[in-house]
Amino acid sequence: MMFKDRMDAGLKLADKLLKFKDEDCVIIGIPRGGAIIARCIADKLKKPWDIIVSEKIGAPFNKEIAIGAVCQDGSYILNKNIIKYYGISRDYIDSETKKKVSDAAKRLKEYRGVIYFPDIEGKTVILSDDGIATGYTFTAAINSLKNHGAKRIIGAVPVASTEAINLLKKNIEGIVCAEVSEEFMSVRSFYENFKQNTDEDIINLFKQENIKRFV
Structure with missing residues (x-):
């Protein structure tokens, strides 16, 4: 279709x-x-x-490859298979997730006004x-x-x-x-x-x- x-x-x-x-x-x-x-x-x-x-969390070597996603309240999901395969560090995941939560909150406020x-x-x-x-x-x-x-x-x-x-x-x-x-x-x-x-x-x-x- x-x-x-x-x-x-x-x-x-x-x-x-x-x-x-x-x-x-x-x-x-x-x-x-x-x-x-x-x-x-x-x-x-x-x-x-x-x-x-909901913001995509990209891989450190290619942001277009999703290793997970997170919303403005911190709710998230991770693709554990990709993370394990590429050996992506916990520090990177935590840092990128925190950044994406902030980005999601800013977008929500921009769109809705609150x-x-x-x-x-x-x-x-x-x-x-x-x-x-x-x-x-x-x-x-x-x-x-x-x-x-x-x-x-x-x-x-x-x-x-x-x-x-x-x-x-x-x-x-x-x-x-x-x-x-x-x-x-x-x-x-x-x-x-x-x-x-x-x-x-x-x-x-x-x-x-x-x-x-x-x-």
């Missing part, structure tokens, strides 16, 4: 989530791309929405992104939502690798995915237009008033 852009993907995904329309839930997106998806779902389901920032996370205790959360390759950034967000007291977490993504789906199934109550691929090359390959969203794009989402922001 190909999507025209993130808005098209979000609307198609929202059609698969209509069963949650009468449920007390909140939509949470992982920016940048996941914020667009979350906004589309919230619009269709008429639900409040917000974001959670640093605190909304109260989701006892609620069902639909967590979205524009696609999942490895699942580590998504899993760090799941861990953070659990630490904030979410009653139930449902993953919602347009596309994901089989590997990522298998990882996520162990950590959440359900996942809705429009396209699961065993031959997964990149999230980009499932979009006709995968133009990178800017920070200003995300800030502007919060300025739109027709959908209630969850604060």
Whole structure:
């Protein structure tokens, strides 16, 4: 399945989530791309929405190789196999994780205007992104939502690798995915237009008033 852009993907995904329309839930997106998806779902389901920032932790020799991910509250996940294979030190992991927590907090404040996370205790959360390759950034967000007291977490993504789906199934109550691929090359390959969203794009989402922001 190909999507025209993130808005098209979000609307198609929202059609698969209509069963949650009468449920007390909140939509949470992982920016940048996941914020667009979350906004589309919230619009269709008429639900409040917000974001959670999850930062990739890169390897010391190549920042594009993810050795884990962490959120603004310090919730994290590490790829122990890669860390062991490359002999990455604990000092590096601790230092980089601390830096990424700070980066995530700054981004959250920049996007939302406030640093605190909304109260989701006892609620069902639909967590979205524009696609999942490895699942580590998504899993760090799941861990953070659990630490904030979410009653139930449902993953919602347009596309994901089989590997990522298998990882996520162990950590959440359900996942809705429009396209699961065993031959997964990149999230980009499932979009006709995968133009990178800017920070200003995300800030502007919060300025739109027709959908209630969850604060």
